[in-house]
Amino acid sequence: MKKIFLLTTILAGSLFSATFNVSTTPELRTALSTASTNGENDTIILADGTYKTTDDGEGTFVFLNQDCKNISLRGSDDNETFLDGNSTNRVIEFLGECQSNIHIEKLSIQNGNGNNSGAAGIYSTHDISITSSTINNNINAFVGGIQAKNIIIRNSKILNNIGDNTGGVYTEYSKNFEIYDSNISNNKATSTHTGSNATGGLKNVDKVFNCYFESNEVSTTNANAAVSATTIENSYFINNKGPQSSYTGTGNLYNSIVKDNDNIGFAGNSINSLFINNSTGLKLWDDVSIGNIFIDNQTAIQTLGSATIKNTFFSNETYDIFNGSDSSFPTVLFSNLNSEKVMGSFVENYHTIYTTLGFVDEDNGDYHLTPTSDLIDAGTTTIEGLNLPTTDLDGKARIVGASIDIGPYEFSTTRPTINSFTYTGNTQELNELTFTTNYTLTDGRYINSVSYDFENNETWTTSNTHTYNTAGTYTVKVKITDSEGEFSIQSKEIIITELDFASMTNEQKLIKAIDSQYYDEIIAIISDKESTSTSSGITTGENNVTSDPSSYNLITKAQSDSLVSLSQTSGYNDGLIAGKQYAQDNLAEFNLVTTTTRDADVQAATTSGITTGKQYVQDNLTEFNLITKTASDIAIASAITTGQANVTANPSTFGLITIADKDTAVSSAVEQGKQIVLSSPSSFGLELKEPLTKAKIDALSSGWHNISSPSEIMDLTIFDNASIVWIFNSTSNSWEAYSSNSTYIKQIENDSTIKLATKINAAAGIWVLK
Incomplete structure (x- = not known):
């Protein structure tokens, strides 16, 4: 409770952030309004439920930023917390001339509707990041789902949004738009204007990683899935529809699968990807297609410049390459190009190869490679100007073996x-x-x-x-x-x-009350405040006592000295006479006695003093450097124990060794003796057995022979001229067998109780059938 109180004190003086917990639409509006002017980086936590723009008749939720601070909106789960336009209003907008960062987490933004510029779901003039959220079923004349400046989306779903220009997410050119681990599906652009650069899914995206695009659609022109992507990696484009491309731009496509789309479009450089059953092909200018696989496409690649196509494989295309320019001369290297399926002007084709694709289950969409695939280690890793990904579509390491595999998946039998x-x-x-x-x-x-x-x-x-x-x-x-x-x-x-x-x-x-980014700093401030408060309290107490000692029944040293001096000088002479007489009359008060009384007391004290002195010595032995007999015995016993411990801990100091050291020395001496005998057995009348050799085995007569070897046998080929060899492995208490006869080998392998021997331990029992 002390820390909580201190926290309240600190925050009252210098707030880092404010957290608003809301559970109703009016509370949400109040929190958005307060957060726009309180000068803090704010967090609004929404309780589970649906917050409709029509609940209170106020329409779109608005954050009008006036203090240039950041704001976060958080729910518990995008399946539990919903901001809903009720098919009437834009859901939420973040406005203001100064720049801030907007963060949305674990919310669903749904059912937005508009007939204006901006987006029906989220419209922001600020940068925005979205995590673990769903943008669903928003419809607008311009953008359906989201429009903002710089955008980063992670682990989210962009679904069922419709816009005239862009169905899903839109950002201006030259801004940064990145999306990771997300699903972009069933979005639609309805534009009827030629050259409008409409897209069903994402507009002006810079980076796409591990995303899934399915059934996005555009009515007239441009991309039905993504447009102007600089880099697309580890992603899927499935069944996207439109009169032109699934994605367009001049970037790079890596480790991806593009399947069942109406059109593919401008991919720039395409590396290690898989294209299946698309209506029109990958369009290349002066770009490269390396390590790609094309299956069942109407046209695999359309070249519009001097493209390079390398390590690329075509299977059952209507056309492998359509060269659409008389001035372009694409070059094909180390690919299985069928010259009869090339349309257009001249294509330079070198080193045609033939291959077995070797997929695990092509019919059911499993395009991982089997051990017999010719695509394994058949790719190239040297591409000027490009940095290849270090992982494949599964997120597993690339380049396992001699070189990179062709296609989106890397084959390996050795990964963990x-x-x-x-x-x-x-x-x-x-x-x-x-x-x-x-x-x-x-x-x-x-x-x-x-x-x-x-x-x-x-x-x-x-x-x-x-x-x-x-x-x-x-x-x-x-x-x-x-x-x-x-x-x-x-x-x-x-x-x-x-x-x-x-x-x-x-x-x-x-932790729940404070934004995590400020927690450690605030706890440090609390600890500092506690230390400062303690020190300040001590100083204040000292000052109070010294400034007003009388309130504490005290006087100063100077006051005390003055009173003593006064008592010594005032009425000295009168006091002396009166004092003498008073002392004589009151001897006991001053602890005085007459000489007679003194002599009697001395005699009595002498006798009593001896007795008392003896008792004092007994009660205060240490004062006279004495101990009792019991304490002496304990000290001696302790010294003996200590001595024994010293001898045990350092036996060599006392010319001794431990039993363990003795055993080690004896063991070492025995081993040395063994080595002496082994190095010169004849000196001891002994003969050293030689190891088994192939010649000795070959010299054995027909039938069974029980033999042994003094040393371990690693090369079992010395038994190749024997029919079969049986070995009893005493370590595992099991039988093992070896044979060069394939029939026997199969019998051994089919018997789960018998292990195929790979070596023979020294002194093992061996039965050989010749």
Whole structure:
């Protein structure tokens, strides 16, 4: 309670942030209004429920920023907390001339509607980040889902949004737009204006990583999934529809699958990706297509410049390449191009190869490679001007073997195997969880690191403990990396439930009440305030006493000295006479006696003093440097124990050795004796047995022979001329067998009780059939 009180005192003087807990639409509006002017970085926490813009007739939720501070809106889960336009209003807008950062987390923004510029779901003139949220079913004349300046989206869903220009998310050119681990599906652009650069999914996006685009649609022109993407990595484009491309731009496409789309579009450089059953092809200018696979497309690649196509494989295309320019001369290297399926002007084709694709299950969409695939180690890793990803579409290490594999997946039989990924602890918020991973490494390799990503944001740590401060659903990943740099990643979903406020400790209540980015700083300030308050209190108390000693029944040293001096000089002579007489009359008061009384008392005291002195000595032995007989015995026993401990701890100091050292010396002497005998056995009338050799085995007659070897046999080919060899392994208490005869080998392998021998231990029993 002391820290909580101090926290209140500190925050009253210098607030870092404010947190608003709301549960109704009017409370949300009040929090947005207050946060726009209070000069703090604010957090609004929304209780589970639906907050409709029409609940109070006020329309769109508005944050009109006037203090240039940041704001966060947080729910418990995007399936539990909804901001809803009720198909009537834009859902929420963040406005203001100064720049701030807006963060939305674990919310659903849905059912927005508008007939104006901006977006129906979220419209912002500020930078915005969105995490673990859903933008769903928003409809507008310009943008359906989101429009903002710089945008970062993580682990979210952009679904069923409709706009004339952009269905899903739109940002201005030259701004930064990144999206990770998200699903962009069923969005639609309805533009009927030629050259409007409409897109169903995302507009002007710079980076796409590990995202899924499905069934996005545009009515007339441009991309139905994404437009102007600089980098697309580890993503899927499935069944997107429109008269032109699924994505367009001049960036790079890596480790992705593009399937069943009406059009593909301008991809720039395309590396290690898979294109299946698309209506029109990948368009290349002076770009490269390296390590790609094309299957069942109407046109695989349309070249419009001097493109380079390398390590690229075509399977059952209507046209492998359509060269759309008389001035372009694309070059094809180390690919299986069918010259009969090339349309247009001249294409330079070198080193045509033929290959087996070798997918695990192409019919059911599993395009991982089997061990027989010719795509393994067939790619190139040297591409001028490009930095290739270090992982494949599964997030596993690239370049396992001699070179990179062609296509989006890397084949490996040696990467670590994650057998189990578990956790222990209380899954309520504000409680620590401990994560445990069981894994198997390839023989000969050792572990390099075990790391965890607790927030699914590619922030890895080797700590296996974590505390979630907010209830919700989290994805945790573990990454096992071996000594060769190969790694495997596995993820687990964890549901964190709320902890009742009354059950929280004071520290947990502080964590819930304070924005996490300020918690450590505030606790440091509290501790400093406690120290300062204690020191200040002591100083104040000292000053109070010294400034007014009479209030504490005290006088100063100067006052005391003055009173003593006065008593010595005032009435000295009269006092002397009166004092003498008073002393004579009151001897006991001054502890005085007459000489007669004194002599009697001395005689009595002499006798009593001797007795008393003896008793005093007995009661105060240490004063006279004495101890009792019992204490002496204890001290002697302790000294003996100490002496024994010294001898035990340092026997060599006393010319002794321990039994363990003696045993070691004896063992060493025995071993030396063995070595002497082994080095010159004839000196002791002995003959040293030689190890078994192939010649000795070959010299054996037909039938069974029981032999042994003085040393371990690693090369079992010395038995190749024998029919079969049986060995009893005393270590595992089991039989093992060896044969060069394939029939016997199959019988051995089919018998689960018999192990195929790979070596023979020294002195093992061996039965040989010749």
